[in-house]
Amino acid sequence: MRKILVANRGEIALRIMRTARKMGIQTVAVYSDVDRHAPHVKFADEAVHIGPAPSSESYLVMDKIIQAAKDTGAEGIHPGYGFLSENGEFAQKVTRSDITFIGPRPHAIEVMGNKLAAKEAVKAYDIPMVPGVDKAISDVTLAQKIADEIGYPILIKAAAGGGGKGMRIVDQSASLKEQMERAISEAQSAFGDGSVFIEKYVGSPRHIEIQVLADTHGNVVYLFERECSVQRRHQKVVEEAPSAVLTPEIRKNMGEAAVRVAEACDYVGAGTVEFLLDENKNFYFLEMNTRLQVEHPVSELITGIDLVEQQIKVARGEKLSFTQEDLKIQGHALEIRVYAEDPMEDFLPSIGTLSTYKRPEGEGIRLDDGFEEGMEVPIYYDPMIAKLITYGASRDEAIQKMISAIDNYHIEGIETTLSFGKYVCQHPAFISGDFDTHFVKKYWSKEIYDEGLKAEKQIAARIALHHYLESQKKVVVANTLESNWKTNRS
């Protein structure tokens, strides 16, 4: 493979191209009207314009992307994450056009893309699952009976779901009927598929996932876990590897279970098996993501393995050059997703021009981004503009590096989740490792945050006023007034 097309934009497109270039592979970018100035377009060896800004008319149009690959002679297509990365039909079409799809086979994408089909597939592989039903259910009486058996609270989930849509927690049988009807209607409008199923609701869960890697020769390894419990709107904001709470024994059990999930769908390439971990450290299979994850860098830093390089090698038909025994965890890595969102306003989107954009630099700091100063953050795509990753010998060191990296990352023109990231890094619950997916609900509010900054704001007010008054003096008269402010520069 001497040339690949990256069917994506932003930080991930750039990140994939960097590895490709390192491997001596030519890169092709695709871009919409609003992305002409984007770094991924400037970095690539070739770039193909694929249409207007809305992704439904550009980054999601399979035929345009495949045509771009054909026109440029690209031998492989890397889908990144999001967009077409988990679309079995796209993988199929790419393969049929005699282009290598850098990812799993269409079958694995389809099976794991549906929660019920995924459960069915892994059934025979001894994978721990949350107690519940494994088929779609619409009959309320039957649902009542099952819910009584599992015990409340229960969770209603959409089979085709994701991102928390169509999800409902039910505390008692009296409200089951109403909640089920709502979940079905929500799932129908969000995914065009109203199938829902019932599971036991895990009270204070941690979200822990295992990175797996499989070649086409039957070898599957796991690259340990990522802890992704700090979330807002069911989407991750802070991730780390390893988790602060897994014992070597649980890690091994989860890793081996993840390998079995991969085997259950004949997985090829890099994938992620997501688990829930309850307060008693029991783990349950949640789903498998059949693509490169946003948070893959933390695994790269603790294992020393470039996952994109591995994806490309596997796609070329190469055997994995290492075994499970060769893999060791070294140090600790932490990632903050920098979203163009205002954490003070319920994490609503914040759009604008990056009037200031200064990257933090230093040892142990990795910044995967796709923006430059002066660029506008477009309203059409995902709000994530960058990922700030730090690495240290210990968890404490990684956290401290993150705090100073955030302090040295200057973004003006939009609000971002950096302030939230710093808050998390300084929060006792996060520092101790004792937190779950309810972190935001339990500990985050504008009021709490403002309270913590009260003293700093007082200082800012006085320093600013002092500065202003001094500058006025300089204008009006020569500085003859005696000031109580001491100076160490006489």
Add this chain to the structure above:
Amino acid sequence: MGHYLVTVSDTPIEVNTDTLDQLDAISQGNNSYHVIADQKAYRAKVLDAKGKQLSVNVNGNLYEVTIADANDQMVKAMGLLEASAQKINDVQAPMPGLIVSIKVSPGQTNAKDDKLIELSAMKMENLNHAAGEGVVKSIHVKEGDAVDKGQVIIEME
């Protein structure tokens, strides 16, 4: 001299110039200061100053500061009086985004919690619900329009 109203990233703080002189701050040159307050150490730096608008970094956090003297405060108070004449139940965009759909039309009476407009940005959808009962006077946007946060999109009677 005297009283100033200093707004630090949306928080109004009253500062008297007398108390300013009691602050234990040493200038380190280059607009940097080392401050001790209640035994706590703060490193502050004025990054940008345009008259009464300043950016100040304290311990790594950036604050936008606006200074208002007695005169400014009076002008602002008058402005507020005028602004309050504008109806409070006009519907503003809760976030920047694209208008996906408009669920009401001029002349229509809506009840509390009725869906008014659907707004989308960065894959996130936001449905704006009526805060109370009202009659739609005019709609300032059409489907597909881009709006800024706080922009008035529906005017009520």
